[in-house]
Amino acid sequence: xxxxxxxxxxxxxxxxxxxxxxxxxxxxxxxxxxxxxSLIKWVMNGVLVLSLVPMINVxxxxxxxxxxxxxxxxxxxxxxxxxxxxxxxxxGVSILIGSIIAILFGYIYSIxxxxxxxxxxxVGTFAGFSFIPIMNLFWSLAPFKNRQxxxxxxxxxxxxxxxxxxxxxxxxxxxxxINIGSLTIPLGLxxxxxxxxxxxxxxxxxxxxxxxxxxxxxxxxxxxSGINIDRYRRIAIIFSNILAAxxxxxxxxxxxxxxxxxxxxxxxxxAVSAILIGGATKNKATVFNVMLGTYLYQTTFLLxxxxxxxxxxxxxxxIIRMIMTNGIILYAFLYEGVRKRNEKV
Amino acid sequence: xxxxxxVKRLSKNFNEVKALDRVxxxxxxxxxxxxxxxxxxxxxxxxxxxFGSKYIRxxxxxxxxxxxxxxKLDIKNTHHAMKYGIGMVHQELALLGELDISSNIKINRENxxxxxxxxxxxxxxxxxxxxxxxKKALSKVGVDINPRIKVKDISTNLKQFVEIAxxxxxxxxxxxxxxxxxxxxNIEETKILxxxxxxxxxxGISIIFISHRLEEIVxxxxxxxxxxxxxxxxxxxxxxxxxxxxxxxxxxxxxVQVSKKRKNNDKENILSFKNVEVSYGYGHxxxxxxxxxxxxxxxxxGLAGHGQEIFGYGLMGLYDMKGEVIFxxxxxxxxxxxxxxxxxIYLLPDERKELGLFLNRSVWxxxxxxxxxxxxxxxxxxxxGKLSPLNHxxxxxxxxxxxxxxxIKVKDIxxxxMDLSGGNQQKVCIGRAITIxxxxxxxxxxxxGIDLYSKEIILDLLLELNEExxxxxxxxxxxxxELKRVCDRIVVMYRNQVFKxxxxxxxxxxxxxxxxxRSLERV
Numbered sequence: 001x002x003x004x005x006x007x008x009x010x011x012x013x014x015x016x017x018x019x020x021x022x023x024x025x026x027x028x029x030x031x032x033x034x035x036x037x038s039l040i041k042w043v044m045n046g047v048l049v050l051s052l053v054p055m056i057n058v059x060x061x062x063x064x065x066x067x068x069x070x071x072x073x074x075x076x077x078x079x080x081x082x083x084x085x086x087x088x089x090x091x092g093v094s095i096l097i098g099s100i101i102a103i104l105f106g107y108i109y110s111i112x113x114x115x116x117x118x119x120x121x122x123v124g125t126f127a128g129f130s131f132i133p134i135m136n137l138f139w140s141l142a143p144f145k146n147r148q149x150x151x152x153x154x155x156x157x158x159x160x161x162x163x164x165x166x167x168x169x170x171x172x173x174x175x176x177x178i179n180i181g182s183l184t185i186p187l188g189l190x191x192x193x194x195x196x197x198x199x200x201x202x203x204x205x206x207x208x209x210x211x212x213x214x215x216x217x218x219x220x221x222x223x224x225s226g227i228n229i230d231r232y233r234r235i236a237i238i239f240s241n242i243l244a245a246x247x248x249x250x251x252x253x254x255x256x257x258x259x260x261x262x263x264x265x266x267x268x269x270x271a272v273s274a275i276l277i278g279g280a281t282k283n284k285a286t287v288f289n290v291m292l293g294t295y296l297y298q299t300t301f302l303l304x305x306x307x308x309x310x311x312x313x314x315x316x317x318x319i320i321r322m323i324m325t326n327g328i329i330l331y332a333f334l335y336e337g338v339r340k341r342n343e344k345v
Numbered sequence: 346x347x348x349x350x351x352v353k354r355l356s357k358n359f360n361e362v363k364a365l366d367r368v369x370x371x372x373x374x375x376x377x378x379x380x381x382x383x384x385x386x387x388x389x390x391x392x393x394x395x396f397g398s399k400y401i402r403x404x405x406x407x408x409x410x411x412x413x414x415x416x417k418l419d420i421k422n423t424h425h426a427m428k429y430g431i432g433m434v435h436q437e438l439a440l441l442g443e444l445d446i447s448s449n450i451k452i453n454r455e456n457x458x459x460x461x462x463x464x465x466x467x468x469x470x471x472x473x474x475x476x477x478x479x480k481k482a483l484s485k486v487g488v489d490i491n492p493r494i495k496v497k498d499i500s501t502n503l504k505q506f507v508e509i510a511x512x513x514x515x516x517x518x519x520x521x522x523x524x525x526x527x528x529x530x531n532i533e534e535t536k537i538l539x540x541x542x543x544x545x546x547x548x549g550i551s552i553i554f555i556s557h558r559l560e561e562i563v564x565x566x567x568x569x570x571x572x573x574x575x576x577x578x579x580x581x582x583x584x585x586x587x588x589x590x591x592x593x594x595x596x597x598x599x600x601v602q603v604s605k606k607r608k609n610n611d612k613e614n615i616l617s618f619k620n621v622e623v624s625y626g627y628g629h630x631x632x633x634x635x636x637x638x639x640x641x642x643x644x645x646x647g648l649a650g651h652g653q654e655i656f657g658y659g660l661m662g663l664y665d666m667k668g669e670v671i672f673x674x675x676x677x678x679x680x681x682x683x684x685x686x687x688x689x690i691y692l693l694p695d696e697r698k699e700l701g702l703f704l705n706r707s708v709w710x711x712x713x714x715x716x717x718x719x720x721x722x723x724x725x726x727x728x729x730g731k732l733s734p735l736n737h738x739x740x741x742x743x744x745x746x747x748x749x750x751x752x753i754k755v756k757d758i759x760x761x762x763m764d765l766s767g768g769n770q771q772k773v774c775i776g777r778a779i780t781i782x783x784x785x786x787x788x789x790x791x792x793x794g795i796d797l798y799s800k801e802i803i804l805d806l807l808l809e810l811n812e813e814x815x816x817x818x819x820x821x822x823x824x825x826x827e828l829k830r831v832c833d834r835i836v837v838m839y840r841n842q843v844f845k846x847x848x849x850x851x852x853x854x855x856x857x858x859x860x861x862x863r864s865l866e867r868v
Binding site for chain 2: 206207208211217220221224226
């Protein structure tokens with residue numbers, strides 16, 4: 001974090017952002033609304049992006065298996081709703097239960113990843129994808145009783161989107177909200193995000209965090225120095241999963257709904273894309289990468305929706321979104337390949 | 346006699362550092378010309394320029410003139426160099442493991458079946474002719490092996506021969522550059538290689554031979570050029586060879602050889618291997634036993650591939666070891682690294698760069714890495730255990746002190762280990778061992794690839810560690826002359842078994858015989 005170096009992805013994103021911001025003026029959308037929204041979008045997705053950090057730093061790759069951690073958080077929230085816990089109690093207990101389930105899921109996930117070292121990213125992608133149908137089965141068969149969560153017709157199986165109004169929808173968004181003119185700063189939300197970021201930052205400075213960061217560089221040496229690599233990887237993977245569970249809870253309270261079934265399906269890609277824009281590499285990610293990347297990525301989409309809808313066909317924003325998300329990931333892979341080749345000579 | 350190669354006023358700068366300073370050099374037809382020098386003296390830079398290395402070009406090219414057969418040439422890249430008839434065998438091997446030996450030797454020069462020649466790049470390769478060619482090239486270096494074996498299945502020593510054969514097979518070859526070709530070979534193989542190189546030179550190929558081993562240089566070279574700090578300091582003809590003078594020229598000062606004052610033995614065992622089984626590569630070996638005594642320096646030697654490293658590597662989980670290992674009357678499980686390190690056993694492996702250092706990290710990080718169990722003061726809040734942040738102030742102070750004490754040549758302690766020379770890297774490794782302060786220290790090939798002067802410093806450091814802290818040190822190495830100087834006992838390994846243990850009669854004929862599995866009684 002000592003030196004701020006912007007590389008191609010950040011520069012492209014920033015210039016794209018500037019273009020969007022200028023064109024907003026012509027469409028007549030007030031800037032203040034956009035800034036207010038961008039702050040919420042930032043934190044809403046930020047924790048999910050943050051959850052990638054421990055796994056990247058231990059050399060287990062960018063966690064394309066994010067849906068596993070997300071499912072833990074979803075399950076936590078559903079259990080809270082079943083017992084009709086409201087407000088802060090509901091929010092807190094969801095995080096608690098979600099984290100406990102994430103430890104369990106993360107443990108199983110780490111067993112898989114530790115057996116397939118070197119291929120974590122592709123394994124993670126498919127582990128995530130195949131985990132979703134399993135959870136779908138669970139959502140439709142689980143014996144939940146709260147009518148607000150069930151399909152209105154038939155009364156069995158959870159509905160795809162569960163409304164959080166009256167539970168803990170927007171609880172962080174509205175906490176310590178500060179209004180300066182028309183600018184609204186969701187201080188509570190941002191503080192919550194910063195506390196999590198600070199925890200991850202502190203963890204990276206600990207003896208264990210430092211040893212973890214050494215593993216991807218020279219695993220054999222780390223092992224010879226008495227580091228139990230599989231255990232450290234397991235801890236990092238579980239840590240990532242807990243953060244992902246918290247991430248989806250923060251996301252859901254902003255969104256106002258719990259999105260089950262195929263909701264988590266495509267959540268890994270935007271998160272990975274965001275952290276890459278922030279300047280993370282395959283084996284090294286910092287909290288700063290997370291904050292910068294998430295803000296750039298989310299704000300770009302926030303702005304591109306009205307602009308694209310006004311200038312082009314309405315569907316355009318979604319198309320741009322896909323192109324950019326996947327394009328950035330592809331770019332990162334290419335970039336790593338080229339750098340690896342240069343290092344060898 | 347005609348000159349194949351002439352180099353005039355060759356200079357090369359890396360940023361502000363002068364790696365080569367106006368070097369003049371010439372090479373006659375059929376001559377073996379030795380180049381010697383300490384680490385960082387510019388030998389490698391010199392031959393890399395001749396071979397058109399990309400690294401040279403990327404860092405701004407070279408100055409000066411190069412003539413091959415009296416034609417002035419500009420060597421732009423490796424492809425150029427090969428076209429001019431220059432071949433080079435690097436210290437690091439460059440072979441394709443999945444291909445067989447003949448394909449490796451004939452790569453890019455494959456024989457083509459005549460009838461399919463029209464097809465150009467799609468023509469069929471004549472495997473049989475390739476194999477006969479490969480056999481011929483291998484026989485020139487004195488090796489008889491089936492060229493159909495895959496390269497990944499042969500030993501490192503044989504790979505070295507295959508590399509040389511690949512270059513010899515090129516019929517355009519005029520100049521062969523060998524960079525430390527004997528460093529991974531044992532005595533017998535070295536002999537074979539050297540005598541074959543002599544014959545090769547007789548056929549008219551000129552050889553540039555780089556080595557740290559002066560005896561070899563004196564044995565086969567016609568002339569020797571000595572590099573120091575990027576300059577040619579002297580040149581000797583065969584008649585004037587004098588090992589002591591040459592060594593002086595290399596280092597610029599006299600070398601004092603260290604040796605150990607031997608202590609009385611009969612001490613208790615600190616570490617015992619009892620009938621353990623070890624497997625690595627394709628081999629599986631049983632009934633290996635060894636007792637290591639407290640406070641001794643034990644040398645383990647043997648020819649390459651005979652298992653001098655199995656105790657250290659087996660215990661530390663790099664090889665698969667099973668069986669009873671007793672440390673201070675307690676059983677320990679080989680490969681249980683966390684416990685083994687906590688008990689106070691540590692290994693500095695012979696592959697420093699691969700297994701012993703974080704090349705991309707700073708000197709101080711490498712000096713203190715995971716030494717915190719013994720050095721609580723490096724942790725800010727030791728009570729937090731693994732979750733405690735590091736105490737950077739204490740670490741930096743300590744690292745600066747270590748750098749000074751071990752005489753590690755660095756800009757500052759934040760410099761990356763990658764940028765240090767081999768000798769200084771080894772000092773960093775030993776520095777970490779001192780920081781960790783183990784009771785038993787395994788060291789593999791502590792002086793491999795290190796110049797004469799630094800060698801003595803490193804051996805001295807090990808002796809100091811042994812004397813001051815009574816650390817038990819086990820050195821596994823092929824450098825028998827060094828072991829004889831520093832060890833209390835020497836174990837000779839043969840076919841992955843302890844063949845014989847020598848207490849003090851190191852100079853006896855028996856020790857030399859034992860290396861090849863023979864003993865006096867049986868002769």
